Amino acid sequence: MTKTIGFTQQLLQDAGIVPGMKVLDLGCGSGDVTFIVSELTGSSGAVVGIDADQHAIAAAQAQAKSRQCSNVSFIQGNIAELTAQPCEFDAVVGRRVLMYLPGPAEAIRRISQAVRPGGVFVFQESDSTLVPGRTLAMPLHDRVVGWIWTTVAREGADTHMGFHLPQAMTDAGVVVDHIRAEPIIQGQGTHHPLHRIVRAMLPRITKHGVASEAEIDIETLEQRLAAERPVGAVYVSDMAFGAWGHKPADL
Numbered sequence: 001m002t003k004t005i006g007f008t009q010q011l012l013q014d015a016g017i018v019p020g021m022k023v024l025d026l027g028c029g030s031g032d033v034t035f036i037v038s039e040l041t042g043s044s045g046a047v048v049g050i051d052a053d054q055h056a057i058a059a060a061q062a063q064a065k066s067r068q069c070s071n072v073s074f075i076q077g078n079i080a081e082l083t084a085q086p087c088e089f090d091a092v093v094g095r096r097v098l099m100y101l102p103g104p105a106e107a108i109r110r111i112s113q114a115v116r117p118g119g120v121f122v123f124q125e126s127d128s129t130l131v132p133g134r135t136l137a138m139p140l141h142d143r144v145v146g147w148i149w150t151t152v153a154r155e156g157a158d159t160h161m162g163f164h165l166p167q168a169m170t171d172a173g174v175v176v177d178h179i180r181a182e183p184i185i186q187g188q189g190t191h192h193p194l195h196r197i198v199r200a201m202l203p204r205i206t207k208h209g210v211a212s213e214a215e216i217d218i219e220t221l222e223q224r225l226a227a228e229r230p231v232g233a234v235y236v237s238d239m240a241f242g243a244w245g246h247k248p249a250d251l
Contacts, residue, residue, distance in 0.1 A: 007182050007240050008095060008124055009036050014178070015122040015244035017041065021090040024114065025049040026079055027097030031060035031072070037093060038072045048089075049074045050082060079107060084114035091120035098168060099125055099152075099161035108172035115247050121174050122244040127162025128152075133183065133236030140228045141186065144194050144221070145237050147211045151201060154208040162241030169245050176245040184238035187229050194237055195222040 017023065019042035025034045028049030037047045049072065051057055057076045064072050079101070092115055098104040108121065115121070128149045132142050153159050161168075166176050184192050198205070199218055205211055217224075229235060 007242065008033060009040075011124055011180070011242040011244070012037060012040055012093065012122055015091075016120055017091055017093070017122065020044040022046045022088065023048070023091045023093060024084070024089045024111070026092060026094035026111070027051055027100070028060060028074065029053070029056045031063050031074065033093060033095045034060065034072055034074070035063065035067065035069065038069055041071065043071055045071055047072045050077050050079060052076065052078050079111070082111060082114070086113055087116040087119075088114050089119060090116060091122065093122045095124040096126055098123055098165065099157040099159070100155070102156075104158075104161070104164075104168040105171035108169060108174060109251075112172065112174065112247055112251055117247055117249045117251070119247045120244060121169060121246065122242070123165060123169070124240060124242045125161040125165050126152075126159075127181075127239045127241055128159040129163055130183075130239050131236055134233075136230060136233055138228050138233075138235055140224055141194070141235050141237070144198060144225065147205050147216070148194075148197060148201060148237075150210045151205045151208050154210065155204070162239055165241050165243050169243060173248065173251040174245040175248055176243060178245075179241065179243040181239055181241045183236040184240055186225070186235040186237050187232075188234055192238070193222070194225055 017040045021041045023037050025047055028034045028051045031049055034047050034049040054076050057074050060074045092111055101107045132145050149159055166179050169176050186194055206213055
């Protein structure tokens with residue numbers, strides 16, 4: 001049986017992340033994307049993850065130690081203040097990071113100085129424009145998706161970054177080679193179930209006053225969502241946009 005891979009890994013593979021590359025992972029968090037990239041670059045390559053959150057960096061470093069992953073390293077720092085050697089990297093990747101930057105095109109252009117001519121840029125962004133998507137009434141699903149997107153909006157993110165992604169890359173001087181989008185499905189064995197997303201976001205949801213812990217009732221949320229969704233039905237909770245391009249020689 002063919003192994004099914006997720007949107008992010010497929011995007012990175014199709015964009016040309018291959019063994020031997022040195023890659024910069026922007027807004028790496030606890031390293032989820034970093035470790036996917038590390039498998040693609042192999043022991044002959046290297047991946048550097050950067051994130052402003054010291055707790056996320058500590059978690060990423062602990063994961064690297066647990067995995068005995070020697071081709072990754074992590075640094076705490078602000079992407080806006082990143083310093084690197086000119087042409088140090090073969091590629092830059094980022095997942096759900098540009099949406100949080102006040103000037104994504106400016107950030108990409110600045111970071112491009114650390115990328116060799118012809119180097120690859122790969123970004124994945126979420127977008128709320130086309131969601132929720134369903135043919136049947138699912139009010140709990142709608143409410144939960146509302147919690148997520150309202151929180152993201154209150155954090156200052158661009159909730160339409162998926163649609164804005166290719167223009168941001170173009171404005172930065174990157175040549176866009178390909179763009180794609182894929183719905184994130186609830187039901188039918190989804191890889192991104194809503195209850196797990198809400199559990200991970202719970203402190204952020206309550207911090208911004210979007211919903212209370214009692215209202216969310218995280219321990220029963222999975223069961224309540226499953227009970228509401230008819231057998232065989234699907235629900236679109238998010239759209240994942242992915243794009244890749246390259247650095248022209250004159251950038």
